[in-house]
Amino acid sequence: MATEEPFHGPGPGEPAGALRLVDLTMRYGDVTAVDRLDLTVPAGSFFALLGPSGCGKTSTLRMVAGLAEPTGGRILLDDEDITRLRPYRRPVNTVFQNYALFPHLDVFENVAFGLRRRRQPDVAGQVRRMLSLVALDGYERQRPSQLSGGQQQRVALARALVNRPRVLLLDEPLGALDLALRRRMQLELKRLRAEVGGTFVHVTHDQEEAMTLADTVAVMNAGRIEQLGTPAELYEFPATAFVATFLGRSNLLAGRVYGRDGDDLLVQAYGRRFSVPSARARADSGEVLLGVRPEKVRLVDTPEQVPAGHQWLDGTVGEVGYLGVSTEYSVRTGAGVELSVFAAADGEAPRIPPGTPVVAHWHPRHAFLLHGGSTFRDAGTAAPPPVPPPPVPLSAGPE
């Protein structure tokens, strides 16, 4: 049967590779690499685990693959506890960071390795079909050292996928490739996924890669999951300052909630008053961060030009960065906070020279509200300086 329809992932009735990590912990000495991680990966999803280098992504994958024993917690695959299962008994395969191809075996034998260990029928046929799926026909007798980086990458993929794992783990599989090749391989990966099926767990520190490839992204930081959702959810409504600044850029204004007006929360920051729809708020009292994405901020010359219902801060243009598709303005506001603004390079608006007084404005529904306080400090360099708001509002906002 395996030879009739070789690359379909689990067939109907077979479990499809739903992965659940419960309270998973990994400690090396006194370094906690993975900290009581809870995560559910739906069967058949393309799941990205996104986080900066050293946040515990590889450690998590190694535990799922069975290559490292968790300090605590459980791993469930299709509701079966596999925490203590030996790696060679898990229906899970890995594409390793830097591939780890067997240097003493040719391409064919590398791909056949898993099939041979499990004494699968028709090894030659399965390997050939897999190699043609990754466009490596004719390379059977080459050694890994004779292949380019992109080709080695595809051998590593084929070597794992040929076993039709319920869950395929990919540890920064494109990290060693140059940019152009990386983009090409991303498309390749999407195509392969469509043909092969099964659950893919893709680890990366490249937010663009995660957003392009995955239908669900979990943002990881310091051994924990900060937020999980579709790329659009994470981008439009981040849950923490870390997510807001790691996934794309954000302007974060430190402030304090001082009231409520219908469905809106009222925030005071840098001596100004702002409002945020309560549906876009992660916090409804106390210290908060008011966030707005740089491309949601517009620039006009005077407060009179600000459209009705928008909120604004005035200032002067500082540095101007040309990014091709857009122009980045750094606006030093009178309130003392620096705002980053992306203006689409649509050929309509002229470039604004540094030193020009401007008014930056945005619509409240594009703003979001995060917990201030401790998460704020974790956000790192991208966060604004923690200037405490003056106790009494000096000038009223536009409303």
Added chain:
Amino acid sequence: MRRGRALPYLLLLPGLLWLVLFFLAPAVQLAATSLYDPAGSLTTGYAMTWSFGNYPDAVAAYGAQLGRSFGYAGLATLAALLLGYPLAYVIALRAGRWQNLLLVCVVAPMFTSFLVRTLAWKTVLSDSGAVVGLLRDLHLLAPDGRLLATPVAVVTSLTYCYLPFMVLPLYASLQRLDPRLLDAAGDLFARPGQVFRRVTLPLSMPGVVAGTLLTFIPATGDYVSAELLGTPNEYMVGNVIDAAFLVRLDYPQGAALSVLLMAAILVLVVGWLRRSGPTELG
């Protein structure tokens, strides 16, 4: 420019001179001696008579010792491999911060003289020693059985003497082994035994080849072990050559045996490298 191109050859020169002086010249002299008239002697002098008959004569007289040399050396090499591989494996992959200390322990015996160590074995294996006593008590040895003056003693000593030459190259090649390859094999359904057979062992073959050669070659020519721990029944070709040159003063025969030994080793080494060398070393 010209000087620059000549430099590599100039650098080669001292080494080449050394080889010609201390290897090539004696080897030619040895080959010549092996063809001298066997009727000659040191006092009457030797005549070059191209006596190829020296070779069949030497084999007829000492074929047993020649065969024994290869037999003992082969057994010792095998024993050193079986002992040395796990040792090198643990030092290279499992020892962590103890790695350097363990390596020093492997090399430490070489700080004392070969002769002293072999004499120490004589004490260890003596009839009144603890080892023999224990083996007799365990009935692994007959009540009057002994270890000294047996092939066991000679092979044990050979194994012991050349073990570091086995362990060091094995360690070097295992140390270079990428542990992620072992992970990858496990991830691809290989059980620990299969990981060893399919990945660890093939990738450490350069070390195995180097280690077996470095053990086998000197063990074949060894004569101290048989001399001190064996009887004439355990004598190897080294003992015969030793006697031919220093006791019987039969230079042509000693030379013929030496040349035979070198040729046989060369044939075996080339055969071994052909079988297991190029695929793994290339």
